[in-house]
Amino acid sequence: MLAAVLEGVRQMELKDVPVPGIKRNEVLVRVKACGICQTDYSAYTGRRTNWTPPIILGHEISGVVEDVGDEVDSWKLGDEVILSPVISCGECDNCRLGLGHYCRNGKVIGGEGQKIVLPGGFAEYVAVPTSVLYKKPANATFESAALSEPLAGSYKGMIEYSNLRLGEDVVIIGAGAMGLLLLELAVAGGAGNTIVIDVVDARLKKAKELGATHTINSKEVDPREAVYDIIPNGPDIVFEAAGVLEAAKLSFGLTRRGTRVNMFGVIIPGEIPVSPAEIHFNETRVDASFSVNPRVMTKAISLIEKGKVDPGKIVTHRFNLTEIDKALEAMELPDRIKVIINP
Numbered sequence: 056m057l058a059a060v061l062e063g064v065r066q067m068e069l070k071d072v073p074v075p076g077i078k079r080n081e082v083l084v085r086v087k088a089c090g091i092c093q094t095d096y097s098a099y100t101g102r103r104t105n106w107t108p109p110i111i112l113g114h115e116i117s118g119v120v121e122d123v124g125d126e127v128d129s130w131k132l133g134d135e136v137i138l139s140p141v142i143s144c145g146e147c148d149n150c151r152l153g154l155g156h157y158c159r160n161g162k163v164i165g166g167e168g169q170k171i172v173l174p175g176g177f178a179e180y181v182a183v184p185t186s187v188l189y190k191k192p193a194n195a196t197f198e199s200a201a202l203s204e205p206l207a208g209s210y211k212g213m214i215e216y217s218n219l220r221l222g223e224d225v226v227i228i229g230a231g232a233m234g235l236l237l238l239e240l241a242v243a244g245g246a247g248n249t250i251v252i253d254v255v256d257a258r259l260k261k262a263k264e265l266g267a268t269h270t271i272n273s274k275e276v277d278p279r280e281a282v283y284d285i286i287p288n289g290p291d292i293v294f295e296a297a298g299v300l301e302a303a304k305l306s307f308g309l310t311r312r313g314t315r316v317n318m319f320g321v322i323i324p325g326e327i328p329v330s331p332a333e334i335h336f337n338e339t340r341v342d343a344s345f346s347v348n349p350r351v352m353t354k355a356i357s358l359i360e361k362g363k364v365d366p367g368k369i370v371t372h373r374f375n376l377t378e379i380d381k382a383l384e385a386m387e388l389p390d391r392i393k394v395i396i397n398p
């Protein structure tokens with residue numbers, strides 16, 4: 056089968072590799088769509104260092120069941136499926152507490168956050184245990200379905216950890232893929248004002264289309280002044296979804312007493328100054344959200360099925376697996392939001 060194998064920093068090679076064999080409790084999935092996550096791209100550029108070549112990346116996967124192991128009776132050939140990248144053991148203390156993404160014996164399919172990384176979705180096929188399979192809603196495209204994983208991580212951040220409540224004012228810094236999924240959730244969740252900050256007008260336009268009540272280009276105006284012009288009492292929730300340290304710093308700069316900050320996007324090393332006393336007196340709450348567990352995958356897929364959120368709306372670029380180089384180049388385009396590979 057064809058696979059895009061990362062052989063080293065900026066060395067992505069299209070290779071003919073054997074179709075993976077399946078164990079008795081596994082299925083073979085023909086990949087129909089796989090999103091490129093910023094973490095994939097950071098591995099490619101070398102900004103992310105927690106991987107060893109050769110590796111097949113890609114963890115936002117949807118596809119069709121092509122073969123099933125001897126012990127598999129709940130899935131059959133032709134089933135349309137969504138994959139969660141996290142394979143949790145189900146038996147450690149964290150798994151039993153419903154925190155599968157903290158699994159002590161976890162593995163991840165084409166992603167990061169677990170010690171063992173299995174081949175991912177930038178390939179024609181992946182072999183996976185049935186525990187990571189979810190039924191693709193019939194009304195969802197493979198593209199939307201592939202984005203269940205980033206939607207689930209966003210759901211965990213916005214709804215479960217930062218506890219968005221009806222009518223609350225939300226500021227999202229960064230109108231990239233994650234920022235816009237957070238926006239879709241905030242809108243669906245009944246936020247009051249949804250203010251999106253970015254430096255690229257094309258992305259801010261997309262944010263408007265997806266229901267942002269206000270957008271701010273922080274290259275043109277002072278973002279704190281602009282936010283407080285719109286909501287003089289300040290935001291209930293601030294999400295950092297730009298992935299850069301300046302945005303993390305700005306998140307704290309936008310708070311008032313009682314704001315809940317979510318450190319959602321920064322995945323690169325580095326530090327920012329924070330004032331413990333300010334956090335104390337303002338009772339600033341800091342949350343984050345990394346990776347997914349079965350509960351939030353289930354919730355995210357149900358939101359797609361019910362038409363409450365459509366993650367497919369953020370897709371701006373599509374490529375065949377044979378065009379992986381072009382797809383990686385597209386990651387650098389300023390108007391790029393989500394890039395999808397269709398093997």
Ligand SMILES: [Zn+2]
Nearest residue numbers: 092093094205
């Ligand atoms: Zn990801």
Ligand SMILES: [Zn+2]
Nearest residue numbers: 144147150158
């Ligand atoms: Zn576990």
